[in-house]
Amino acid sequence: MVDLSDIRKEYTQGRLDEAKVAEHPVAQFHAWFEHYRTTAPEEPTVMTVASVDEHGQPWQRILLLKSYDDGGFVFFTNYESNKGRHFATNPKASLHFFWMKVERQVQIQGEVVPMSREEAQAYFHSRPRESQLGAWASQQSRPLASRSELETRFTQLSVEYQDKEVPLPDYWGGYRLVPSRMEFWQGGEHRLHDRVEYQLEREAWTIQRLNP
Template identity: 80%
Template sequence: MVDLSDIRKEYTQGRLDENKVAEHPVVQFNAWFEQYRGTSPIEPTVMTVASIDADGMPWQRILLLKAFDEHGFVFFTNYESNKGQQLDHNPNASIHFFWMTMERQVQIQGRVEKVSREEAERYFHSRPRESQLGAWASQQSRPLASRSELETRFARLNVEYQDREVPLPDYWGGFRLVPSRIEFWQGGEHRLHDRVEYRRQADGSWKIQRLNP
């Protein structure tokens, strides 16, 4: 066994007061996100997306957040991928942001819904052309005999769509996670972290409370 017990860091950068956070969690998220983005991270929108497969096994993967507002948090994928099929079977999901340089985490739980075809079209055609072709070339999550097979498909598609717009595949689009719970975590000294939870109530309002670390 590799013993890692001596690796330890004290968290000292800040505090989080449940009496001073925004009334709406998306307003609070935006404030934290803009602060994090201001530190010039390599990829400010990176997040972990968790889903559950048909056997009840949890899956996680890193994706990029592409939009958010009071209605939810949006990401895009191949609907025929593992995550796409899992989210179609069980729309309960979670996304997680870990902003280590600021000693902060945000955890969001809720249910996903597919974005409209129009919204998917707008985002798809804003991507680099090579990324659009990649969405056609990759049969995401399916077995692949070799990388050369994937590269051959990409090259063929590059020629096929050389002088015309790359269409949005029918199997490609986005999910919006509509949150029912959002938790903000600020690291604290002696592992006395600050945790503030927002829970959506039946009337659509949000209940704010502090949690034990």
């Protein structure tokens, strides 16, 4: 057994007061996100996306948040990937942000809604050309015999679409997670963390403090 019990960190950077948070959780997220960006993190949009398969088994992976507003949080992926298949049968997900530099976490639960093809098209063509080709080359989540097989497909596609626009694959697009619950966590000394929960009830957000 590898004993890690002596690894400890005290959280002392701040407090979170439920009486002072924004009325809408996305406004609170925005304030925290913009503050986090001032710390010059290497990849500020990184988040964990959790889905549940048909057997009730949770899955997680790291994705990048691409936009957000009061209507939800947007990310893009292959619809035929594991997560795409999960969302097809159980359109619920959880997002998790861990911002160690500021000792904060945000978790978001809600329903996942596919974005329109027009929205997907606009984002797809804003990506680097190599990323567009990569979406065609990768049969995401399926078995791959070797790295060279993937690289060969990428090279073939580069030649096929040389001097041409790379089309949006039918199996590639975006999702918007529409939140019904959001929780904000601020690390606290002696593990007395601050947790504030927003719950959507009858189209209005309620706010309450949770035990750490």
